[in-house]
Amino acid sequence: MSATTMSGEPISATTAAEHGVDLLQGDTGEWELVVGLEVHVELQTRTKMWCGCSTDFGADPNTNVCPVCTGQPGALPVVNEQAVRDATLLGLALNGEIAPICRFHRKNYFYPDLAKNYQISQYDVPLVNDGWLDVEVPTGDGQSVSRRVRIERLHMEEDTGKSLHVGDTGRLHGADRSLIDYNRCGIPLLEIVSRPDIHDADTAQAYLRELQSIVRATGVSDARMEEGSIRCDANVSVRRPGDELGTRTEIKNLNSIRSLGRAIAYEAQRQIGVIEDGGTIVMETRHWDEGRGVTETLRVKESVTDYRYFPDPDLVEITSPAEKVEAIRTLLPELPAASRARLGEAGVTPEQAAAIIATGLLPWFDDAVAAGADGAAAANWLVGDIAGQLSAEGLRIEAAGLTGAHVAELIALIEDGTLSTKLAKQVVAGVIDARGAKGPAQVAEDQGLRQVSDEGELRTIVEQVVAANADTVEAIRGGNDKAIGALVGQVMKETRGQADPRKTNELLREVIG
Amino acid sequence: MALSADEVRHVARLARLALTDAEVEALAPQLSQILAYAEQVGEVAAQDVEPTTHPFALRDVSRPDEPQPSLPREDVLAAAPHAEQDRFGVPRIVSEEG
Amino acid sequence: MVLTRLSAVELAQKLRTKDVSAVEVVEAHLERIAAIDGVVADGDVWRAVPADELTSRDIHAYLHVTAAAAREHAADVDRRRAAGDDLGPLAGVPLALKDVLTMRGAPTTVGSRMLEGWLPPYDATVTERLRAADLVVLGKTNMDEFAMGSSTENSAYGPTRNPWDLGRVPGGSSGGSAAAVAGLMAPLSIGTDTGGSIRQPAALTGIVGAKPTYGTVSRYGLVAFASSLDQAGPFARTVEDAAHLQTLIHGHDPRDSTSITDTPADLLTTLRDGIDGLRIGVVTELQGDGYEPGVRRVFEQALERFERLGAKIVEVSLPHAGYGLPAYYLIAPSEASSNLARFDGVRYGLRVDAPTAEEMNAATRAAGFGPEVKRRIMIGTHALSSGYYDAYYLQASKVRTLIARDFASAFEQADVLVSPTSPTVAFGLGDKTADPLAMYLNDVATVPASLAGTPALSLPAGTAEAPDAPQATLPVGLQIMAPLLRDDLMYRVGWAFESDLGFTPIPAGDTAVEVA
């Protein structure tokens, strides 16, 4: 296959030099890595792409199915208008041009999870062309560099069913039969194809992370890699700087942003090794083995792929007149780049800002600030302790019942001295336990969590502790300043952890003299 | 154009048809004859003519994103040559997806 | 009064006045089917006898006769009529359905081993509408496998015979539906037309058959052959009956994206308006060489009749019509190769066991499809494949545009176009089965209107001899083509012609179909 895009134009790639990316060092010289990503996003519409079946995740097998999505003889597809709107919205968010007229093609191939044995997709006239994404790539020193990755196209298609491989390993290889559930078959899918503008694993990861954030911001999908609602394949090749594009391999089974980075790094080294050893790269699909950290050839296709694309005669053209596109454009929410800038102005560090956006916590952040919280403090709590506790519990923030107002309330309790940081963490746990039915103040009150900072009460306890620990007091007076920690601990013990640590320290020094 | 037996076998693979050698031998001349006839379309100069896929230029036919009842699972599985665990069963899959 | 001889309109009239009951009408037809069609008349659903047990006297129009359901529905219509309910104009009239349309409660085989015994889990829109109009479905009719053929000899369940001469074919692919009506086993039936599959069998069996404007009749539940061409339409023994039946099945369907939203023309109000002053275009390219002398003679007489009726005959040209058949035999197989991919042994129908899924698919398809279906899948797969697409499928689609333009300019010179429907009268069983291309040439006159999407009707224009049987009396069909969405005009011209001709489309002289 010659190096052309689907619409037939020659592929143009950027160079590593243009992007300020280092070349890879082989035994025989320098190599340039060239990566393009194909990302599939499952839309969160209520119904499937061509029929009224529900898209609910996790339904019993073959319960969200009908004549259309099980490919019954005589059944016909009808486009889900919401899917077209969602695809347009995402296309605009990716700075793409919306085609005034687009159509659907059939991609013909046999596979048991594809009910019609063709996938309805788009071919020479996709909905969206020529977008781009500016991604922030961390440089490792807390800073980041911005790189532009062009997007060749975004097109609409349909998902396939799911196979359960039975017998032996439960994986495809070695199974003795497969059982098919068509619930997922026909769920609207967007395919987003980047240009080969990526020259290192970090940029690839940043691109996928940014895309995931944009998908979430537009609300068209929850973009969960672990549930497969966003999936990524990588086309990887290497070349000598200045040369034509090398032969690429396509890597599948990239189940996380981390595995995307690892797989690209591995595959680049593998290809360099093969070529430097006098071999050639074969155009093939490779499978990423996360456990072993290697890519492997998938079983070789039995014949050359020939999808025999042709316009689907069951469907008609979709038009996107300017007024329709502009109406959809007005629905564009704030996009991650703008959010990042806004968070920066609110005093949030770039790393925390990225984390808030990537994990979908921005609405909680905004609610917390609206309820009076300081931006930096809200960010600290959201991406720090709250995120940690939620992930330890395996809960999403919605499920935990935590609101932005809770975060603001928590911060206010710290600021007025009612809670120490340590107590505040216990309060967060209490709010999560109650699934938000009790707010921080209520939890603190119910559990008697309140910092002892009353001068008189604390002084009495400090005096008792000093009196009871003459040896330690002696050591401190003798210059062992660190020993004061032991006395702080004693005070904490006496107050069941509720003493204000700063005040305790001050009082101890005052009493010891 | 005349199709060779090997070309017939290639097309049969794409079409997923297990043809016998006798069928391949019989089809090669038949398909060649039909294609030779059909190739007359090439006599028409149609460079700048838009292809027609529908007699009517209908556009923007779509439906609202509103759930409709699905079929009872029993009705769908009833016709399956092999069903197991509420799913459609097939023998071991050898080829690669997509 | 012989109920099976009456037209649908006549039956409807007698049903309305309660001269007869719907049950009586159904029984009369079931009786005739049992007598001449070669079915095992037993149980709720009667089955055609297996192909190797059919005799040369069995017409074999039906694959399945839904006797119990038909009786029950008829009884229900009678009950509701007795109760004074407002019923549709043809309520209680029986009809036969081509086995390519899904209907719950009976198998849909599409004339193929692939779907033997398949019970569809849903009703086609056409089926739903017929039921809602209280037409009583008698059963599912025989057809060329997957509607691919022009003689109904490609059915996996044995050929249908022409009621005019049991040694001859009824045409195809809707040969069963045509033979059921011509053989008085139903007053009405539904066929489907992709390249002529309603019009050509109508011509060969001496009845009326119409392909409506593409997009006016829903394809939902029509097992697809070539999606951009397939269209269901009526068979009847009179033009008026056909117009009534088309009226019941056309109209927008949101489940078919190619269904047009315009309200279709009213086919009945102008039916009897006559053709005085109309311009009737004779298509230069659809006559002459390749058309049998008998067919040409009857066609010439038809033109004279039109002139007598006040119409003006004009000569028009469809310059690209000659490329219609080559284009059709690329486009239709291409679409079919993809449409028929779903028959793979996984979800329904036949499965031939094999160690792997891929081998199972290939073995199932090899065993389930007959030779003509395999041929067309192969042609279509090749025409779409890498390196051939532009020269074959794409070029054919461009030719299609040119043919549509030809029609548009022809309709500036003439109100309707006419031609013989088929270049030949009914030919003998087995005469053309060895030569696929010779069989394809049957569609030469019908395919252009299919590619352009225009409505076209065939009605009996007289009878002629056959080249191999100078004494034979076989029907000749006249094709009337109208502009897009002007189905009303085509019926109006047809009605004027028919009422002047006074043809009785009932075969005589053959004992097998002699009527009581």
Ligand SMILES: [Mg+2]
């Ligand atoms: Mg795709």
Ligand SMILES: [Zn+2]
């Ligand atoms: Zn469905």
